[in-house]
Amino acid sequence: MVSEHSMTVVRLDEISAIERERTASAVQSLLVTRGVIVPNDRRDQLWQPSTWKPGPEAATVVEPTSWFDGFLQTADNGVDISVDRDAYHPVENDEAPRCPRCDAEAPADYTESYAEWLEAWMVEGHEPSFSCGSCYRSTPVGDWNGRFSVLVGAPAVTFLNWPPISHGHLAELRDALGGRTGIVSSHW
Ligand SMILES: [Zn+2]
Structure with a gap:
């Protein structure tokens, strides 16, 4: 069983459909102009399902790694840019995020009511807030710290099986997405 991972940068604040299209295009041109991604001309549902694949300058946006050449050869190493929420x-x-003020773990109701608040966020667009059990500050779930907790939003850009993206490039992507953004690192 091969293990796979991905990293998504997602915009949390809601914008209109037209603005979502415009923002996704801005993210796309940032990546294409730099040569970070190029169109995937050989899409294959099992091998390379993504719209985009690593471009000639992909190495310039990742942390130095010994497995970069291996990454270029790997299956499913594409990039997807999603316009829809x-x-x-x-x-x-999956793990609970931490309080942005005092670093305490999210309160029990984060985990206990997970299914309900996630559905309300996804279906009704209602991002929940949680109160910290240690410092009592209430914070919208997207502003709690962590990269291993579920987030909802649009647009988003997902790097599949890439080496870690550099801090500088992440900042640029967050800037292009605008508003509040978050990161989700997945593993399966
Ligand atoms: Zn706290």
């Missing part, structure tokens, strides 16, 4: 699950990485 979606929920991004950390799958096996």
Whole structure:
């Protein structure tokens, strides 16, 4: 069983459908202009399902790694840019986020009412807030710290099986997405 991972940067604040299209295009041109991604001309549902694949400058946006050449040869190493709202699950990485003020773990109701608040966020667009059990500050779920917790939003860009994206490039992507953004690192 091969293990796979992905990293998604997602915009949390809602915008209109037209703005979503425009923002997704801005993210796409940022990546295409730099040569980070190129169109995937050989899409294959099992081998390479993504719209985009690593471009000639992909190495310039990742942390230095010994397995970069291996990454280029791997199946499912594409990039997807989503315009529509979606929920991004950390799958096996799943863990509760931490309080942005005092770093305490999210309160029990985060886990206990997970299914309900996630559905309300996804279906009704109602992002929940949770109160910290230690410092009592109430914070929208998307602003709790962590990369291993579910987030909902659009647009989003997902890197499949890539080496870690550099801090500088993540900042640029968050900037292009605009508003509040979050990161979900998944593993399955
Ligand atoms: Zn706290």
